[in-house]
Amino acid sequence: MRIRIKGARVIDPGNFDDKKDIIIKNHLIEAIVDPEDNKSSIDVETIDAKGMIVVPGLIDIHVHLREPGHEYKETIETGLKAAARGGFTAICSMPNTNPVNDNSQVTKFIINRANELGLSRVYPAGAITQGSAGRTLAEIYDMKKAGIVACTDDGKPLENSNLMRRALEYCKGLNIPILVHAEDMSLADGGSMNEGPPATLLGIKGIPNAAETIMVVRDILLSELTGAQVHFCHISTKESVEAIRQAKKRGVNITCETAPHYFTLTDEDAKDYNTNFKMNPPLRSKEDKKAVIQGLIDGTIDLIASDHAPHSKIEKDVEFDRAAFGIVGLETSLPLSLKLVRDGFLSMQDLVNKMAKNPGKLIGIKNDINPGNIADLTIIDLDESFEINPETFKSKSINTPFGGFKARGNTFLTMVNGKVVYSR
Amino acid sequence: MRFGKKDILDIKSLEAHEISLILDTAQGMKEISERPVKKVPTLRGKTIVLFFQEPSTRTKLSFDTAAKRLSADSISLSKSSSSIVKGETLIDTAKNLEAMNPDVIVLRHSSSGAPHLIARRVSSSVINAGDGIHAHPSQALLDMMSIREKKGKIKGLNISIIGDIAHSRVARSDITGFSKMGASVSICAPPTMIPMGIENLGCRISPSIETCIEGADVIMMLRIQKERQGNILFPTEREYADLFGLNKARLGLAKKDVVIMHPGPMNRGVEISNDVADSENSIILEQVTNGVALRMALFYLVAGGSRHADSD
Numbered sequence: 001m002r003i004r005i006k007g008a009r010v011i012d013p014g015n016f017d018d019k020k021d022i023i024i025k026n027h028l029i030e031a032i033v034d035p036e037d038n039k040s041s042i043d044v045e046t047i048d049a050k051g052m053i054v055v056p057g058l059i060d061i062h063v064h065l066r067e068p069g070h071e072y073k074e075t076i077e078t079g080l081k082a083a084a085r086g087g088f089t090a091i092c093s094m095p096n097t098n099p100v101n102d103n104s105q106v107t108k109f110i111i112n113r114a115n116e117l118g119l120s121r122v123y124p125a126g127a128i129t130q131g132s133a134g135r136t137l138a139e140i141y142d143m144k145k146a147g148i149v150a151c152t153d154d155g156k157p158l159e160n161s162n163l164m165r166r167a168l169e170y171c172k173g174l175n176i177p178i179l180v181h182a183e184d185m186s187l188a189d190g191g192s193m194n195e196g197p198p199a200t201l202l203g204i205k206g207i208p209n210a211a212e213t214i215m216v217v218r219d220i221l222l223s224e225l226t227g228a229q230v231h232f233c234h235i236s237t238k239e240s241v242e243a244i245r246q247a248k249k250r251g252v253n254i255t256c257e258t259a260p261h262y263f264t265l266t267d268e269d270a271k272d273y274n275t276n277f278k279m280n281p282p283l284r285s286k287e288d289k290k291a292v293i294q295g296l297i298d299g300t301i302d303l304i305a306s307d308h309a310p311h312s313k314i315e316k317d318v319e320f321d322r323a324a325f326g327i328v329g330l331e332t333s334l335p336l337s338l339k340l341v342r343d344g345f346l347s348m349q350d351l352v353n354k355m356a357k358n359p360g361k362l363i364g365i366k367n368d369i370n371p372g373n374i375a376d377l378t379i380i381d382l383d384e385s386f387e388i389n390p391e392t393f394k395s396k397s398i399n400t401p402f403g404g405f406k407a408r409g410n411t412f413l414t415m416v417n418g419k420v421v422y423s424r
Numbered sequence: 425m426r427f428g429k430k431d432i433l434d435i436k437s438l439e440a441h442e443i444s445l446i447l448d449t450a451q452g453m454k455e456i457s458e459r460p461v462k463k464v465p466t467l468r469g470k471t472i473v474l475f476f477q478e479p480s481t482r483t484k485l486s487f488d489t490a491a492k493r494l495s496a497d498s499i500s501l502s503k504s505s506s507s508i509v510k511g512e513t514l515i516d517t518a519k520n521l522e523a524m525n526p527d528v529i530v531l532r533h534s535s536s537g538a539p540h541l542i543a544r545r546v547s548s549s550v551i552n553a554g555d556g557i558h559a560h561p562s563q564a565l566l567d568m569m570s571i572r573e574k575k576g577k578i579k580g581l582n583i584s585i586i587g588d589i590a591h592s593r594v595a596r597s598d599i600t601g602f603s604k605m606g607a608s609v610s611i612c613a614p615p616t617m618i619p620m621g622i623e624n625l626g627c628r629i630s631p632s633i634e635t636c637i638e639g640a641d642v643i644m645m646l647r648i649q650k651e652r653q654g655n656i657l658f659p660t661e662r663e664y665a666d667l668f669g670l671n672k673a674r675l676g677l678a679k680k681d682v683v684i685m686h687p688g689p690m691n692r693g694v695e696i697s698n699d700v701a702d703s704e705n706s707i708i709l710e711q712v713t714n715g716v717a718l719r720m721a722l723f724y725l726v727a728g729g730s731r732h733a734d735s736d
Contacts, residue, residue, distance in 0.1 A: 197621025201436075203536035203558025203596060206620065273537030318513055319535030321556065 001025075001043060003418070007035060007050035008379060012369040013349040013357060022054060024375040027418035031371055047420075049379050052412050055352045056367040057089025057376030059359035060330060061150075062179075062233055062257065062305035065091075065122070068109065069098025074310040074396045076110065079330070080119035082308070082395035084422035086330040087411035089376040090121035091308075092363055094154045095132065102127035102138040104146035111147045119421050120414070121376070123149040123363050125179060128167045132156045137167060144174055149363035152179035154233065155280075157215060159185065164219065168228035177229040177255075177362060182215035182240070183281070192321045194267040194282040202273065204320060209237040209288065212281050216240045220247040223254055231362055232256035234307050236281040238291030245300040255362060257305040259329060260336035263292045265401065275316045275323035276401040279309070293345055296354065303358040306333040310397030328395050332388055332402050334380070338409035379413040381424070386410065427725040431543045431550040434559035435601040443605060447569050450714070450721035456493055457716055467496035470727050473521050475501045476532040476553070477514075482688060482712065483553050483563070487530050490719035496527075496727070518542040527727045531555070536593075549726040557591050563687055564597035566718040568605060570711050571642055574683050579606030584636045584678075585627070586612045586668060587646025587695055588657070590619040594687045595646055599625045612636035613668065616657040633668050640678040644685045645670050645696045661694045671697040675705070683707050 003024040010020040010032070023031045023044070060083065066074035074082075083091050093110060095101035101110065107124050114122035126148035130136045133156075140151055151171055157180070158164040171178050188211040193199050195206025216232055220243060223230040235241060235258045244256050261279065266289050270277035277283060295301040309326025316323050337355060340346045346354070356378070360367030369377070388405040390398035414422040427445055429438075438446075456464055472491045476484050484500070491498035507517060514533070521529060528549045531539045536556030543550040554560040572578055583602050589595045589611055602609045603626025611622065612630040623629065630636035637643060648664060658664045675682070684696075684706040692698050701708065 195620055197624050200596075200619040200621045201624065203556050203593060205557070273540050314513075317515060319533070319541060320537045321535045 001045065002030065003047060004044045005047045005049050005054055005377070005379065007048060008052045008054040010054045010369060011348055011352050012056055013353050015368055015370065017349065022369065022377070024415070024418050027375055029369060029371055029373050029375045032369065047379070047413065049412070051383070053348065053380045053382060054369070055378050055380065056356040056360070056369055057414070057416065058087045058334065058355045058378050059090045059092070059363075059365065059367065060086070060088045060306050060308065060333065061092040061303065061359045061362060062259070063091040063093055063308040063330065064096065064310065064326070065093045065110070066310055067097065067113070068106065073312050076113045076122070077117055077119070078394060078396040079308070079310070080114065080117055080122065082328070082330040082393060083120040084414045084416070085394045085411060086332075087334045087378040087380065087414055088120055088330060089378060089414060089416045090123060090365065091330075092149060093122050093124045095125055095127040095152065096155050100127050100132050101125070101143070102130050102132065104139065104142045107143045107146035107148055118419065120416055123147070123365070125150040125152050125154070127151065128153045128158065128178065129163070134158050134160060134163065137170060140171060140176070141174055144176060148176070150177050150179050150231070152181065152233070154179065154181045157181050157183045157185065161218060161222070165222050165226060168222055168226040168230065172226060172228035177231045179231045179233050180215070180219050181233050182212050182219065184211045184214045187211035187214065192278060192282070193270055194284050196267055196285055198267045198270060202270075207282050209239055209284065212237050213239040213243060217243050220244070220252055220254060223252050227253060230254045234259045234262070234281060234305070235292065235295070235301060236262045236284050236288060238288045241291045241295040241300055245295070245298070248300065255302040255358070256300070257303045258292050258296065258301050259305060259307045260333050261327065261329070261401070263289060263296065263340065264336050269401070273320040274401070275318065275320055276327060276399050278320060278323050278325055279307070279327050280325035293340070296340065297345055303354045303362070304333065304337050305359065306330055310395055311399045312397060316399050326399070328393065328397050328400050330395060331393050332400060335388070335407035335410050336402070338382065339407070342408065375415055375418040377415045378411065380409060381412040382409045384408065384410045430726065431539070432561050432722055432726065433539050433543060433550065433552050435561050435564050435597045435604065436559070438561070440604055443565065443568065443601065446565055446718070446721055446725065447572060449725060450565070450569050450718040451573070453720040453724070454714065454717035456720070457713070462493050463495060464493065465495045467491070467494040467723060467728050470496040470528070471526040472496045472498045472528045472530065472723065472727070473501060473526045474498055474530045475521065477503045477538070478532050478534045478554070480532050480554070483532065486712070486715040487553060487719050489716050490723060493716070494720055494723055496723060514538060514542060515545055518546050522546040522548060528723060551722055551726065554593055557593050557596070559597045560593040561597055562715070562719055562722060563594050564601040566711060566715045567598055567644070567685060567687070568601055569714045569718050570685065570707055571683070573710075573714070574707060575641060578602065581607045581641040582639050583607045583609050583642040583644065584612065584640040585609065585644045585646065586633060586636060586670065588617040588648055589613050589622060589646070590617045591649060592646050596625060598644060599627045603627065610636050614658055633670075633674060634677055637674055637677045640682055642683050642685065643670060643678060647687065647689060648691055648695050661691070665694050669695055669697060670700050672699050675700055685711060688712070
C-alpha cells in the first residue's frame with residue numbers, strides 16, 4: 001500500500017520548490033515524481049492536495065505538555081492531538097512537569113507514552129538542574145541516553161552565573177544545546193505585564209525589557225567563554241534582537257526563537273485585565289514587535305516556537321496579577337505565522353525554514369523531503385479563511401488571546417511516519 | 425439627567441458630565457450629615473456589601489456611614505472573615521455574595537482590575553473602593569468635590585500632586601479626573617516613584633518640588649508607604665522630607681490661597697510638616713467629611729437614583 005500526495009507544491013528549501021507528487025510507502029518517502037508521472041499507480045491511495053503546499057513536518061520546539069503532574073491542563077495525548085492539528089509532526093516538551101523531567105525515568109515515561117499514542121513525535125527537553133531548582137546539575141547524560149534532545153530550566157532561569165557556565169560546559173561535552181528562558185527575576189520583580197504606558201494605565205506592575213535582555217547578554221558572554229551552544233527561547237525585546245544580531249556577527253554559537261504572539265500583539269492589546277494576554281515574557285511595545293519581525297526577516301531569529309502553555313480556568317479566571325503566565329499556541333502558531341508571509345515579511349521558504357528546518361537542526365533531526373527519509377510531512381492550505389475558535393481546539397485548554405481572530409491559511413493534513421495523524 | 429452606569433470602576437470610564445452629576449449629587453447629600461437626625465429613607469430595603477479584601481479603616485468607615493445615612497443595610501466582609509482564607513477564588517466569593525441579592529458590592533482589593541473582574545460576573549452594582557495600584561474613584565471624586573467647593577471650579581486650576589505616584593491608585597485616579605475636568609496637573613516625586621508613561625494620563629512631570637508647587641492652586645500630598653517599599657525607592661524618611669516634603673518655606677511658592685490636600689493617613693514630618701498639615705490652607709479633614717457625602721451620592725446613583733422615581 002502506497003500513499004500519493006497529488007498536485008501540491010512541494011517546498012523544502014535548498015531541495016525543492018516545485019509541483020511534485022510524493023509517494024509514500026510504509027513509513028518512508030519512496031519517491032518524488034513529476035505530477036504527470038503515473039507509473040506506479042496500482043494500489044495507491046491518493047491524497048488530493050491540489051493547490052496546497054507540502055512541507056517537511058513542522059516542529060515546535062517549545063511546548064508544555066503538562067503530563068506528568070498537571071493532566072487537568074493538558075495530557076500528552078491532548079497535547080499531541082493539538083500538535084497534529086496545528087501541523088506539527090514533532091514537538092519538544094519542556095521539563096517543568098511534576099515530577100520535573102530531570103531524570104531518565106521521567107524522560108522514558110514521556111517517550112513511551114508518546115510512542116503508544118502514535119500521534120506527533122515528542123522530543124523531550126530535560127532539566128539542567130535537579131528539580132530545576134538551580135543548585136545541582138541533573139543527570140543530563142543519563143537523560144540523553146533516554147532520549148532528551150536539549151536541556152533547559154525553562155521558567156526558572158539559572159541565576160547563578162557560575163552554575164550556568166558549568167552547565168554549558170557540561171552540555172557542550174554531551175553535544176546538546178541549552179535552551180535559555182532569559183529573565184532576571186530581580187528586575188522582573190513580580191511584574192505581570194510589560195513595563196510601559198499600558199501597564200501604568202492599568203496599574204499593573206511592569207516587567208522591563210532589560211529583565212530579558214540582561215540575561216541574553218550574560219548568556220551570550222557565557223557561550224563565548226565556553227564555546228557551548230545556547231538557544232534563546234521566546235525573544236520579545238528589540239534590545240535582545242540587537243544583542244543576538246551583534247553576537248551572531250562575531251560568530252558566537254547561538255540561535256533563538258520567538259513566538260507568534262510577539263509578532264502579532266503588543267501590550268496595548270492587553271485590555272480589561274484579560275488574563276489570556278498574560279504571558280512571560282510579556283507582550284511588548286510596538287517597537288519591540290517591529291524589531292522581532294525585523295529579526296525574523298534578517299535571520300537573527302532562527303525559528304518560531306509557540307511556547308504552548310495550557311492553563312485551566314483555575315489559573316486564568318482570576319485577578320490579573322495572580323493569574324498564571326502563558327497561552328496555548330499549537331493550534332494557532334501556523335495561521336498566525338502565515339500572516340508574515342501574506343504581509344510580505346517572509347517568503348514561504350523562509351517560513352518553512354523557521355517552522356520546520358531550523359527547529360529540526362537545533363535538536364538534531366534531519367527534516368528533508370528525500371526518498372528514503374521518514375515520511376513526516378505537513379500539508380498546508382493557504383486559502384482557508386476562518387475565525388479562530390478556541391472551542392474547536394484539540395488541546396485541553398483554551399487560554400488564548402486569539403479567539404475571534406480572523407486568519408487565513410491552516411493545516412490541511414499532518415503525516416507522521418507515513419500515517420495521517422490529522423486531516424481537516 | 426440620569427446616571428446610566430451599573431458600576432463605578434474607575435475615573436477613566438466616567439465622562440466629564442457624569443463626574444459633574446456625581447459631584448452635584450454629593451453636594452446635595454452633604455446637608456443630610458449636618459442634620460440632628462442624620463438619616464434619610466432613600467435606600468431603605470437596599471443591601472450593600474462592603475467587601476474589603478485589603479485592610480482599610482477610613483474608606484470602609486466612610487462607605488459604611490454613607491450607606492447607613494441612606495438607610496441601606498450594610499454588611500461587612502473582610503479577608504479574614506471571608507472564605508478567601510479557605511482558598512475560595514474571588515469570582516466564587518462574588519457569586520456567593522450575588523446569590524444573596526445585594527444591590528451594591530463595594531470592593532477593596534489588592535489586585536488591580538479585581539472590581540472589573542467581578543463586575544462582569546455579577547448583576548449587582550460594583551463600586552471600586554481601591555484596587556491595587558490602579559484606581560480609587562471615590563477618593564478622586566471626593567477630592568474633586570472638595571476642590572470645587574473651595575475654588576468654585578476645577579477647570580483652569582493648577583494642581584500639584586507630590587509623592588509616590590507609582591504605587592498610588594489615588595494619584596492615577598486624581599490625575600485622570602483633574603485633567604478630565606480641565607485642570608492643569610503637574611506631578612513630582614523621586615524618579616523611582618514615577619511610572620513609565622504617566623504623562624499619558626494627563627499630567628506633566630516637574631523636575632523639582634519647587635517648580636511643581638510654583639503658582640499652584642491646589643497641592644495634593646501623597647502618603648509615603650514605608651511598609652510597601654523597603655529602602656529601595658528612597659534611602660530614609662529624613663532625606664525624603666528634605667527633598668520632597670511640603671513645608672512652610674516651600675508653601676510660599678504656591679498661590680496665597682492654595683489649598684493643601686492629603687488622602688490620608690498622613691506621615692507627619694515626612695511628606696508634610698506639622699505646621700502645613702494644620703495650617704488654614706489645609707482642607708484634609710473636609711476631604712473626609714465630603715467623602716461621606718460623595719459615597720452617599722454614589723450609592724444613590726447606582727442603587728436608587730436612576731431606577732426610582734425620587735430623583736429629579
